[in-house]
Amino acid sequence: MSTELEMQRKQAYIFGGILTLANRMQLLGDKLDEKMTMKQWLLIAVIMKCENPSPTISEVAEMTGNSRQNVKKMALILEKQGFLELAKDPRDARIVRLRLTPKCLSYFENRKDQEERFMASLFEAFDEEVTNGIYHGLNRLVENIARMENDHGEEERG
Known part of the structure; x- marks a missing residue:
């Protein structure tokens, strides 16, 4: 019984943390960066990682x-x-697509070293085991949240 309570305590700590x-x-x-x-950085990073170089506002929001x-306000x-x-x-005027400009690409290229130093400092003293554990744990949370969102959407429709 105490292990279940301890697990709940740790889960509450993770959630709040x-x-x-x-x-x-x-x-x-x-x-x-002032x-x-x-x-805004995350919005641009997501667009950079998209397979489609011009994703829609709705796709980026999701x-x-x-x-x-x-997303539209930030864009x-x-x-x-x-x-x-x-x-x-061009095929549907109701759809708005987002495209990064050459200025944006140049700007991010120029701050690449600064971002790398930031990430290195943020994850200082993280070994492979800790990094992998957090990575896999966050992936599970993402999957659970997606499932809960789907369940919630079905409840609203049903």
């Missing part, structure tokens, strides 16, 4: 876990800064 760490990492990352927030409205700010282009889909 992830939320707290997300906030702290965002604050720390926001200090890295021109770009961590959320990948980042943000609402479509929040408009990044467009004003010259990092993104918002373009109507």
Whole structure:
């Protein structure tokens, strides 16, 4: 019985810890660059990793876990800064696609060393075992969250 209680205590700690760490990492990352927030960085990083070089706002919203409205708001700010282009889909004018600009690609190339130092410092003293354990644990959480989102969506429809 005590092992079950201990497991629940640890799970509660992990849950709270992830939320707290997300906030702290965002604050720390926001200090890295006065021109770009961590959320804006994540939006651009997701677009860079997309197979389609011009994903839709909805696709990026789904990948980042943000609402479509929040992604559009961030994208408009990044467009004003010259990092993104918002373009109507040639086949369906209702669809807005996001494209990184040459200025954006150059900007990220120039801050590559700074980002690498940030990541190295963030994960200092992480060996392969710890890194793999956290990686696999986060993947399980992602799968569970996706399942819970699907279950919730089915409850709303049903």
